[in-house]
Amino acid sequence: MGDKAIMATVWLDGCSGCHMSFLDIDERLIELADLMTLAYSPLVDTKDFPEMADVTLVEGAVSSEDDLAKIRKVRAHTKTLVSLGDCAVTANVPGMRNPFLTEDLYDRAYIENADANQHIPVNVIPPLRPNSYPVHQVVDVDVFVPGCPPSADTIFYVVSELLAGRQPDLSGRSRFGA
């Protein structure tokens, strides 16, 4: 375990499709497991972010106060931060709400379209930020991997390169919407 790289993945405002695509690496995950320890992720049980992760993949836009607190903490404890997928890179689908006021969104979701118990939740659900932001608009990002989701091959390539200490070259490998 000692000389293995520490890796983490974080799920902000996204559909988990990027994580599914990560799992689609399939048997090559075993190959990756020889090189790294997945120390924190929605895919594993650990609740605490590691002291210092070598590589962290971030899926999703920064939409709520919770997302913001999470990504700031992750940035402080990560060497190479990767924006994984179009939501992290551009805010994409979560960003479609940005032309509208947050109050109007709450109204639409919890009052207008609610059949019963119409109220805007104040507990449990983290309050929304005024906009959904791409990750790099909130913290510094080192590597950008567009795609909705990026293909398993692309993710495998990026992770392998980063674990080998190289900077991945994404030209021709993935694009917005691909």
Add this chain to the structure above:
Amino acid sequence: MQDLAIEIGMTHVEVPYLYPILPIDASHNRFVIDHNRCVLCRRCVRVCGEIEGAHTWDVMGRGHKSRVITDLNQPWGDSESCTSCGKCVQVCPTGALFEKGKAVAEMTKRREFLPYLQSLRED
């Protein structure tokens, strides 16, 4: 176009997005322009002026306020120069210009022939 962006190394946009709400002009009886999808490539302007020779399309405004316009910024449906040839729709790379009636909700179904098919089977 997205491939081209990656090819030239543009993996992300550094300036903050503005999220403007732009108008949609559906006044033409066959075509629609949704300015929210327009990237100002000006292919419509060129094909209309240089191939069709109508020069209905042009560009108005500066910087991020630029928009493609029909005639003197009049509704497309009121345009006297537009020949409704549809070349602009064909060259549009983002779907900002599109033909009416193509979306699922807009389609007119012609179900009249279904009973006919059924009657053939019964015979």
